[in-house]
Amino acid sequence: MEQPSELSERFAHGDLDAFETLFRQFQSEVYRWIVRIVRDHGLAEDLTIETFWRIHRAHARFDPERSFGAWARRIATNTALDHLKTSRREVELPEDLPGPALGDPGVQRDVRERVGQAFRQLPAKLRVAATLALIEEEPYQEIADALGISVGAVKLRVFRAVRLLRKRLKQLGVEP
Numbered sequence: 001m002e003q004p005s006e007l008s009e010r011f012a013h014g015d016l017d018a019f020e021t022l023f024r025q026f027q028s029e030v031y032r033w034i035v036r037i038v039r040d041h042g043l044a045e046d047l048t049i050e051t052f053w054r055i056h057r058a059h060a061r062f063d064p065e066r067s068f069g070a071w072a073r074r075i076a077t078n079t080a081l082d083h084l085k086t087s088r089r090e091v092e093l094p095e096d097l098p099g100p101a102l103g104d105p106g107v108q109r110d111v112r113e114r115v116g117q118a119f120r121q122l123p124a125k126l127r128v129a130a131t132l133a134l135i136e137e138e139p140y141q142e143i144a145d146a147l148g149i150s151v152g153a154v155k156l157r158v159f160r161a162v163r164l165l166r167k168r169l170k171q172l173g174v175e176p
Contacts, residue, residue, distance in 0.1 A: 008064035019059065022068055023052055029069060030076045033146070036136045037080040037128055047083060051076040070145050077128070077146040084124040111174055118168035122161055129157035130165075 010018035030051055035044040054075050062071060122130065129147070132138045133154065144151045
């Protein structure tokens, strides 16, 4: 087995076998990362392919001294974010979100729909940061690396997302 740095070097120089090896090693990780962002398994499969196509085309820009996994997550994040920006197809929040129990299932469903509506109205950059931080509970540093921003910027995006959610929920008649 060759050293990861040798594999990275070969990939950066356009070696197709090195790319295939890296694809096999990181395909699952990239797929799982994209699912966390787009919340749709079928779409995540398509975006994973798109991500690796972008990775392959950008091989000359890869720095073999850096982590391939972090670089791949950043490209995956950008691919998913591009999709969210251009697509109006929205995904519902998961059913098992923790929260206070509401007695009436009809009220519970109505509140969930309103929260989902407010969440879908967030700008894509805020929605991605909020999804990864609040729903997926990813560490801020990992989110920052994937988005190519600082940890402080991640915290700011999450703060803004929460503020916008509260404002929109109030407009929809749901007091957070």
